Amino acid sequence: xxxxxxxxxxxxxxxxxxxxxxxxxxxxxxxxxxxxxxxxxxxxxxxxxxxxxxxxxxxxxxxxxxxxxxxxxxxxxxxxxxxxxxxxxxxxxxxxxxxxxxxxxxxxxxxxxxxxxxxxxxxxxxxxxxxxxxxxxxxxxxxxxxxxxxxxxxxxxxxxxxxxxxxxxxxxxxxxxxxxxxxxxxxxxxxxxxxxxxxxxxxxxxxxxxxxxxxxxxxxxxxxxxxxxxxxxxxxxxxxxxxxxxxxxxxxxxxxxxxxxxxxxxxxxxxxxxxxxxxxxxxxxxxxxxxxxxxxxxxxxxxxxxxxxxxxxxxxxxxxxxxxxxxxxxxxxxxxxxxxxxxxxxxxxxxxxxxxxxxxxxxxxxxxxxxxx
Numbered sequence: 001x002x003x004x005x006x007x008x009x010x011x012x013x014x015x016x017x018x019x020x021x022x023x024x025x026x027x028x029x030x031x032x033x034x035x036x037x038x039x040x041x042x043x044x045x046x047x048x049x050x051x052x053x054x055x056x057x058x059x060x061x062x063x064x065x066x067x068x069x070x071x072x073x074x075x076x077x078x079x080x081x082x083x084x085x086x087x088x089x090x091x092x093x094x095x096x097x098x099x100x101x102x103x104x105x106x107x108x109x110x111x112x113x114x115x116x117x118x119x120x121x122x123x124x125x126x127x128x129x130x131x132x133x134x135x136x137x138x139x140x141x142x143x144x145x146x147x148x149x150x151x152x153x154x155x156x157x158x159x160x161x162x163x164x165x166x167x168x169x170x171x172x173x174x175x176x177x178x179x180x181x182x183x184x185x186x187x188x189x190x191x192x193x194x195x196x197x198x199x200x201x202x203x204x205x206x207x208x209x210x211x212x213x214x215x216x217x218x219x220x221x222x223x224x225x226x227x228x229x230x231x232x233x234x235x236x237x238x239x240x241x242x243x244x245x246x247x248x249x250x251x252x253x254x255x256x257x258x259x260x261x262x263x264x265x266x267x268x269x270x271x272x273x274x275x276x277x278x279x280x281x282x283x284x285x286x287x288x289x290x291x292x293x294x295x296x297x298x299x300x301x302x303x304x305x306x307x308x309x310x311x312x313x314x315x316x317x318x319x320x321x322x323x324x325x326x327x328x329x330x331x332x333x334x335x336x337x338x339x340x341x342x343x344x345x346x347x348x349x350x351x352x353x354x355x356x357x358x359x360x361x362x363x364x365x366x367x368x369x370x371x372x373x
Contacts, residue, residue, distance in 0.1 A: 021060060022052050029060050053084060058091040126352070133330045137260060140252045155258035156265075163224045163259075164266030168273060170223075171216050175207070175274040178215060179281030182206055187290055196290050200300045203282030208309040212275035214361055216267060217320040221353035225328030228259055229349040232332025233342040241333075251333075260325040267321035268314055275313065312373055316364050323360065324353045 021029060073080070073088045080088075144150050186199040232255060235241055241251050279301075286292035331349035335341045 021050055021058070022056065033060050033064055053087065055087070055091055058088050059095065061088065062092055062095050129334075130327065130330060133333075134326055136252060137256055137326055137329075140250065141257060141260075144253060144257060150253070152254070152258050156262050159258050159262030160266055162227075163220065163263050164269055167219065167223060167266070167270060171219055171270045171274050172277040174219065175212065175215055175278040176281040178211060179203060179207060179278030180285050182211070182278075183282035183285035184289070187285070197292070197300070199282070199286055199290060200292065200297055201304060203279060203286075204301055204305045205309060207275050207278035207282075207313075208305065209313045210361070210365075211278055213267075213271045213313045213316050213320065214357065215278075216270040216274045217317070217324060217357045218354055220263065220267060220270070220321070221324050221357060222350050224263060225324050225331075225349045225353040226346045228325065228328030229332040229335075229346045230342060232329055233335030233345055236333065236335050237337045237339075237342065256326075256329045259329060260322060263321040263325040264318050267324075268317040271314055271317040275310070308373060312364075312368055316361065319360060319364075320357050323356050327353045327356065 069092070073092065183199055183203050186202040187196055190196050190198055190202075232241075235255075244251050244254060283292075283294060283297045286297055287294060328349045331345040331352070335345050
């Protein structure tokens with residue numbers, strides 16, 4: 001019996017689709033193709049009995065015979081009309097290109113290693129940006145120093161007030177408490193050796209060389225670097241930086257230099273206050289717990305503690321201040337414009353500033369040890 005329009009029959013030998021393979025019969029053809037098994041690559045297929053044909057029917061034939069096989073129809077069905085072979089070949093080639101390639105099996109360590117590589121590349125890119133921005137700030141500073149009329153003294157004084165004077169109470173309180181803790185720890189450990197008197201040396205060395213400057217720098221990294229990032233980031237989000245450039249003003253000279261100079265002035269002052277407060281906290285513990293009077297405490301400081309330890313600690317303050325200020329301003333310039341970006345770069349500025357402060361302090365400690373300072 002002859003096949004009706006859109007009817008599909010698969011004989012035991014060659015596959016012989018019959019009828020019209022068009023969009024009008026797509027639903028019926030879809031069910032028949034799903035029920036049929038795909039013809040093997042070596043099995044002959046006879047397409048001569050197909051009536052009407054369009055792209056919908058050709059796509060179903062591609063599922064039946066395979067898209068790659070249909071793309072090479074000129075080789076195995078040369079008797080078909082040229083127009084029909086062109087249609088079937090075009091559909092087969094299109095479906096062959098669209099087939100997704102098999103995804104290779106990934107090694108379980110590939111993902112974590114790729115993530116580590118991306119993070120290392122990101123850190124390297126960030127350090128490259130930081131070095132470039134430091135060079136830009138130093139070049140702008142050198143050009144401005146030769147032109148006193150371009151000094152922004154009012155902005156510098158305002159930033160010194162915000163970054164230095166307002167931070168004095170918290171720095172003094174924190175270093176006083178840490179000094180007391182260090183003295184308690186020293187007294188506890190040294191009492192086992194009968195050397196509680198050396199608690200004075202421990203407190204003095206710790207705060208003159210390390211704790212005074214590093215605690216003040218970390219506090220400024222969390223308090224001031226984040227403020228710089230938020231301020232500059234908000235200005236960028238409001239397009240104020242673009243407005244300054246439109247007016248012919250340099251944002252680095254106008255906004256960055258006053259903050260860098262102010263922090264470079266403020267941190268040595270805060271470091272000095274931190275040294276005094278930490279030693280005062282240690283002296284109070286020595287007076288209460290170790291029966292070391294204030295006069296004896298000061299006499300030991302004058303006799304055994306060289307002034308070079310004070311100079312080493314104070315000398316690191318401008319370097320830490322410069323790095324903290326530059327990182328805070330750079331992260332502010334990197335804000336993309338959204339509130340989320342401001343928060344992300346504010347967090348990043350704090351983390352980077354603290355990391356760089358500790359890294360530079362470690363390098364300075366090694367340098368001073370090699371120099372015998």
